[in-house]
Structure formats: structure tokens, C-alpha cells
Amino acid sequence: MKAIILVIDGLADRPVKALNYKTPLEASDRNNLNALAKKGITGILDPISPGIRAGSDTSHLAILGYDPFKVYTGRGPFEASGMGIEITGGDVAFRCNFATVDNNLIVKDRRAGRIENTEELEKAITEQVKLEVDYEFKSLKYRAALVLKGKGLSCEVSDIDPHESGVKVKKPEALKKEAEKTAEILWDFSIKAHRVLKEYPINKDRKLPANFLLARGAGITPELRSFKEKYNLNAACIATTAIIKGITKLAGFDIIEAEADYSARISQAIDALNTRDIVLINIKEADEAGHDNKPEEKIRVIEKLDRSMDRLLEFVIENYLVVLPDHSTPCGVGEHTGDTVPVLIAGPEVRSDSVERFDERSTTLGGLGRIRAKHIMPIILDLINKSHKFGA
Numbered sequence: 001m002k003a004i005i006l007v008i009d010g011l012a013d014r015p016v017k018a019l020n021y022k023t024p025l026e027a028s029d030r031n032n033l034n035a036l037a038k039k040g041i042t043g044i045l046d047p048i049s050p051g052i053r054a055g056s057d058t059s060h061l062a063i064l065g066y067d068p069f070k071v072y073t074g075r076g077p078f079e080a081s082g083m084g085i086e087i088t089g090g091d092v093a094f095r096c097n098f099a100t101v102d103n104n105l106i107v108k109d110r111r112a113g114r115i116e117n118t119e120e121l122e123k124a125i126t127e128q129v130k131l132e133v134d135y136e137f138k139s140l141k142y143r144a145a146l147v148l149k150g151k152g153l154s155c156e157v158s159d160i161d162p163h164e165s166g167v168k169v170k171k172p173e174a175l176k177k178e179a180e181k182t183a184e185i186l187w188d189f190s191i192k193a194h195r196v197l198k199e200y201p202i203n204k205d206r207k208l209p210a211n212f213l214l215a216r217g218a219g220i221t222p223e224l225r226s227f228k229e230k231y232n233l234n235a236a237c238i239a240t241t242a243i244i245k246g247i248t249k250l251a252g253f254d255i256i257e258a259e260a261d262y263s264a265r266i267s268q269a270i271d272a273l274n275t276r277d278i279v280l281i282n283i284k285e286a287d288e289a290g291h292d293n294k295p296e297e298k299i300r301v302i303e304k305l306d307r308s309m310d311r312l313l314e315f316v317i318e319n320y321l322v323v324l325p326d327h328s329t330p331c332g333v334g335e336h337t338g339d340t341v342p343v344l345i346a347g348p349e350v351r352s353d354s355v356e357r358f359d360e361r362s363t364t365l366g367g368l369g370r371i372r373a374k375h376i377m378p379i380i381l382d383l384i385n386k387s388h389k390f391g392a
């Protein structure tokens with residue numbers, strides 16, 4: 001018996017006036033999602049706990065059964081891992097943006113005009129910048145990750161990124177005494193990288209030169225017990241964002257390069273289950289529509305995904321499927337909120353309930369009641385008969 005967890009990122013929403021006070025999910029045509037809700041058991045879920053606004057990272061950790069309060073110190077390590085940097089417990093990682101600054105280090109553009117090709121710049125930095133500790137640096141378009149390796153490092157350092165334009169970059173501060181060395185090394189990297197970048201030929205032709213790296217989200221790499229060790233499951237992940245790839249990679253998942261087309265992605269997952277027990281699929285675009293305040297776009301994403309889900313109806317005859325968003329990203333807010341999200345579980349031995357629609361309000365009547373993300377893995381393990389008995 002196999003399982004798929006389909007995370008529709010940021011799907012859940014609040015009533016939208018322009019949609020006659022329906023949520024985008026309620027306003028969408030979603031025959032397959034509704035059919036799965038009808039076959040399965042539904043409920044509502046708090047990603048962390050009631051009212052807490054979860055990031056995609058903390059929520060995915062909770063869904064996979066890791067306690068984000070214990071393993072999460074910052075986004076850096078997951079982003080770095082997802083970008084393909086091999087990181088191990090204790091490494092301190094940062095997310096970075098290539099940015100444009102003037103001679104006084106005032107930020108002109110936090111993304112250097114969304115520069116596309118940063119491979120040469122990455123190479124120039126790794127060749128020319130020397131630090132007192134080992135480090136790895138990788139970029140993908142205007143985004144990058146920096147990992148500092150060695151003893152005595154700490155993630156208790158403040159961001160260099162001022163998070164807005166028109167102000168000066170911030171010299172990193174040690175938030176605790178033991179982080180002084182890390183703060184110094186980070187600043188040393190930033191200044192040396194700045195020197196390399198500002199002289200680099202392609203930057204001389206750019207109106208918005210990529211001449212500074214804004215670091216943020218310092219985190220210490222957690223040692224996650226792998227899925228194999230924790231649950232005796234072979235797992236794979238199909239996602240497009242570095243952060244989700246990074247989290248699952250650190251949890252020992254195989255990372256499968258996601259096809260653009262949703263139905264192809266679902267077929268990839270079903271194929272992957274030939275040699276694995278569980279696959280997590282993340283669909284990012286619903287979250288983006290929420291951040292962009294575009295309910296119509298969110299509906300379009302939902303309907304496109306729904307039309308791609310035919311194979312899953314067949315899949316749940318013999319296997320289990322969990323569908324849930326990792327958090328709400330209401331279009332009216334443009335950010336993640338602490339609202340509950342709808343969840344459904346379908347499969348051969350699920351005790352179905354009377355809910356026939358998959359949306360934020362219909363599922364409040366479902367048989368799962370109100371659960372938390374951390375309950376998902378125990379429920380899956382129980383359904384596939386792989387959980388351990390508590391007691392005699």
C-alpha cells in the first residue's frame with residue numbers, strides 16, 4: 001500500500017467580496033477534488049496551532065512529522081540544500097539575493113533587476129573570495145545561498161538585507177555573544193564579494209548591476225532523522241521550489257525533477273511509487289496567486305490542477321491520498337495567515353464521512369474534525385498499517 005501527499009501550497013483562502021463572498025476554492029469547478037472528498041474523510045487542519053501563521057517551511061516540516069520548534073532556526077539551510085549544496089548538521093546557511101547598491105551601499109534594487117544569468121558571477125566569487133572558514137556558494141538567477149562550514153559557528157546573526165530599497169545594507173550583528181565570529185565572517189564575505197562583483201565585466205554594462213549579496217534567514221542545519229530511519233519508508237519529493245526540495249532532501253527523500261504539467265507530475269508520482277512507499281507533491285502556484293492578490297488566478301490554478309487529477313481517483317482504489325494546503329494565503333491579505341486549511345484523505349479503508357465538497361467550509365463537518373499538520377504522518381502510517389502500537 002502506497003501513499004501520496006499532495007500539498008497545494010497556499011490554497012486555502014478567506015471569503016472574497018468579488019467572488020460573492022466565496023473563497024476561490026469554493027468558487028472553482030473542482031469535480032475531482034469533490035469526488036475525492038465524497039469518497040474520503042475530510043476535516044480542517046491547523047498547520048502549527050490555531051491562529052499561528054506558518055511558513056511553507058515550518059508547515060512542511062510539521063506535515064512530515066518533524067517538530068519545527070525543535071529543528072527550525074531559519075530558512076537558510078533548507079534553501080541551500082534545495083539549491084544542491086551538500087550540507088551537514090552544524091553548518092550555518094543563509095539565503096541571499098543579488099542586489100544593486102550604490103557607492104554608499106544604499107540598496108537601489110533588492111533583486112538587481114531580477115538578473116537571470118548569475119553563473120559567471122557565482123564562479124568569480126567562489127574563485128576569488130577567500131574566508132577563514134570553508135564555505136559554499138550557489139546561485140539560481142537572482143537568488144543564492146551561502147553555507148559557512150566549520151567549528152564555532154552560530155546562526156544568531158542578524159540579516160544584512162534591510163528588506164527594502166533606499167536604505168543602507170546592514171552590517172550583521174551578533175545576536176548572542178557566541179555569534180561574533182560568524183557575524184564577522186559573513187561581513188568579510190559580503191565586502192569581498194562586493195569588490196569582485198562591482199568590477200565584473202557583465203556588471204559594467206548593466207543598468208542595475210548585481211554588485212552586492214544581501215544575506216538573510218541565517219539558520220543552523222538540523223540533523224533530521226531520515227524518513228527511512230524514522231518511519232521505515234522510502235520517500236520521494238516532486239516540487240519546484242528550492243525550499244521544499246531542501247527540506248525533503250534533508251529528510252532523506254529522493255528529489256525528482258518536476259514536470260511543468262500537473263498531470264505529468266501526478267504520473268511521475270505514481271511511477272515513483274513503484275520503488276518507493278510515499279511521495280510528496282507540492283504545487284506552488286496557488287500560493288503565488290494568493291501573494292499577488294489574484295483570486296481569479298487562484299481559481300484558474302485550482303481548476304487546472306483538478307482537471308489533471310483523473311489518475312488519482314483510480315489511485316485511491318488501492319492506495320492512500322492526502323490533499324491539503326500547507327497554510328492559507330488569502331488573496332485579500334497577500335500573505336500567509338493563521339486560518340485553518342481543508343484536508344482530505346481518500347483510500348480503500350478510509351471511513352468516509354458525509355462531506356461531498358472539498359473547500360474551507362464544507363470540510364468543517366468532516367470526520368477528521370480539527371487536526372494539526374503533525375497528525376498527518378501518524379494517520380497515514382496507521383492507514384497503511386505501518387504504525388507501532390502504543391501499549392500492549
Ligand SMILES: [Zn+2]
Pocket residue numbers: 010056287288291329336
Ligand atoms: Zn507563500
